[in-house]
Amino acid sequence: MEFMARATALVGAAMVLARRAAAPRDQAVGGAPQIPQARAQGIMTLKMPTAQGWAPGQVPKAAAGLKVNAFATDxxxxxxxxVLPNGDVLVAEALQQAGPPKSLMDRAVQATMRRARAIGKSANRITLWRDADGDGVAETRKVFVEDQRQPFGMALVNGTFYVGNTDGIVAFDCAEGADRLEGPGRKLVDFKPGGHWTRSLIASPDGRYLYAGVGSLSNIGDEGMEAEEGRAAIWRLDLQTGEAGIFASGLRNPVGTAWEPQTGALWTVVNERDGLGDETPPDYLTHVEEGGFYGWPYCYWGQIVDDRVPQDPQLVARAITPDYALGGHTASLGLCWMPEGTLPGFGAGMVIGQHGSWNRSTLSGYKLIFVPFEGGKPSGPPRDILWGFLSEDEKVSYGRPVGVAVGADGRSLLMADDVGDVIWRVTAA
Structure with a gap:
């Protein structure tokens, strides 16, 4: 079996080289992206860099006028x-855990992901970091809560701390200034684990609701749509009544969420499907409408049909076209609203942590970007804030961007790097 897995990987590598020669030169980015015609790959392109981490003194590259330092390490x-109201920074430490491989392709994928540090043993904890002296480096580290099930999203609302575990939302009583939570917590909502495992959380500005991103089990409903029930959606939990249900659907893997303050709309970044080409379809940033359907798995970018999937014409007809394309397979995960004045040279807009591709012949993502907003909508091309997470030959990754948040001081950004095992802090130079 090991020989066959290696053989599959070698065949895949040869296909990467062939597909790279025909890859589109420009990324599908913006409100009116040029999306190449779909070309079903058969054997999917499989390409990821080897995770290396950062050498001592090595840091990402920052845009002009900015500097970056390690806020927390190890x-x-x-x-x-x-980021808590008192300035403490909570970090969810978790990792995808591999299940039994179902095919030779699964074996090749898992071997590649282990090399990229994308699967393995999960820490299953949330740690608290405190920068008491305000020098931009946390000097205190404590375990805030442990023994969770792949924790990811976090929210503190009216003295209750909520954790988005892969199998549901758990609530803990949390006193003001607490540096550790006790007890098992209270399970409020059940989610199906497996597949896209992250469960981001965000509270409504009035504290009434909690929204959770729940990704699909598979690429395009490969195990049937019954297995996808309750998935590929953003859920809403009413914290007063305890009622929970799907707020918006057809979102293959909605991860980061953020509120746009001018319109009050909820926005999310979504990882689109694999196996149709380097830029087809693009990942995207979009506003989220209550009851809205965004296409998965039947179609993408509005009504572009994926003919690999048994169709539902009624759902295709009402699929909402996303607002802003982010390029194919960038794995845009992190998202936060950045107010004007946070970083010099950057106005108000959305900051996005792009974790980086695996289903491309030429790698994409692996950077922290900014999308400017005006009038409640994206208003221009994306700009890089941090890059340099990937070697020039694409063989090694020093880090991979994930979650992002505005620092407690309102003049910095914090970004989680899950290969570098570090939280980076971006400020004015």
Missing amino acids: LLHPRWIE
């Missing part, structure tokens, strides 16, 4: 960040 696959 973590174990940090994925998500929550």
Whole structure:
């Protein structure tokens, strides 16, 4: 079996080279992206860099006028960040866990992901980091809560701390200034684990609702749509009544969420399907409408039909076209609203942590970007804030961007790097 898995990987590598020669030169980005015609790959392109981490003194590259330093180090696959009102920074440390491979392709994928540090043993904890002296480096580290099930999203609302575990939302009583939670917590909502495992959380501005991103089990409903029930959606939990249900659907893997303050709309970044080409379809940033359907798995970018999937014409007809394309397979995960004045040279807009591709012949993502907003909508091309997470030959990754948050001081950004095992802090130079 091991020989066959290696043979599959070698065949895949040869296909990467062939597909790279025909890859589109430009990324599908913006409100009116040029999306190449779909070309079903058969054997999917499989390409990921080897995870190396950062050498001593090595840091990402920052845009002009900015500097970057390590706020916290020696973590174990940090994925998500929550900044508490008192300035403490919580970090969810978790990792995808591999199930039994179902095919030779699964074996090749898992071997590649292990090399990229994308699967393995999960820490299953949330740590608290405190920068008491305000020098931009946390000097205190404590375990805030442990023994969770792949924790990811976090939210503190009216004295209750909520954790988005892969199998549901758990609530803990949390006193003001607490640096550790006790007890098992209270399970409020059940989610199906497996597949896209992250469960981001965000509270409504009035504290009434909690929204959770729940990704699909598979690429395009490969195990049937019954297995996808309750997935590929953003859920809403009413914290007063305890009622929970799907707020919006057809979102293959909605991860980061953020509120746009001018319109009050909820926005999310979504990882689209694989196996149709380097830029087809693009990942995207979009506003989220209550009851809205965004296409998965039947179609993408509005009504572009995926003919690999048994169709539902009624759902295709009402699929909402996303607002803003982010390029194919960038794995845009982290998202936060950045107010004007946070970083010099950047106005108000959305900051996005792009974890980086695996289903492309030429790698994409692996950077922290900014999308400017005006009038409640994206208003221009994306700009890089941090890059340099990937070697020039695409063979090695020093880090991979994930969650992002505005620092407690309002003049910095914090970004989780799950290969570098570090939280980076971006400020004015």
